[in-house]
Amino acid sequence: MLIYNVTIKVDKSINDAWLLWMKEIHIPEVLATGCFTHHQFVKLLEVDEADGITYAVQYFAESKANYNRYIELYASNLREAGIKAWGNKFIAFRSLMQVVH
Template sequence: MLIYNTTYQVDDDINENFLIWIRECYIPEIEKNGILKFPRICRVLSHREDGTSYTVQWEVESSSLLHRWHMEQGMKLNDEMMKIFKDKVVGFPTLMEVIV
């Protein structure tokens, strides 16, 4: 099992709107596809004073399925996020393998 994690740095002035969009638009749209499962949103605890960081995590069975999802849906959703939030949200993905 793999965990697909994306960490987002979010400007304070759009923080609430970002969380609403993630919960009400982004996650439900991804769940329709069925490749990524069991979403989880986490706040990253840090001492930074500018913005808030979140992670959105999903379980996925294989890197080939993740690649398929990225080509079919992921790039479109990322483009949509950039149109809505512009440079006020910056994200980077990490793929992790569950060991235990």
């Protein structure tokens, strides 16, 4: 199992609207690609919130092929939608992790 982790720092001025957009639009669109089985959406605690509030979304993929399909076919358009909606009011970085039992 792989976890595609997206950590996002969000400007406080858009936080409430951005959260709604994530829950009602963006996350459902990512899951609708069929590349991930489920997700987890969390707020980071014990971090400096002077520049914004930090969240992470973890999308779970059953295989590297599913993750690669997402990156190749869907990631660019979905990232652009976020930039179009929120401009420079957020910053995101991404990482791929493997579950270790």
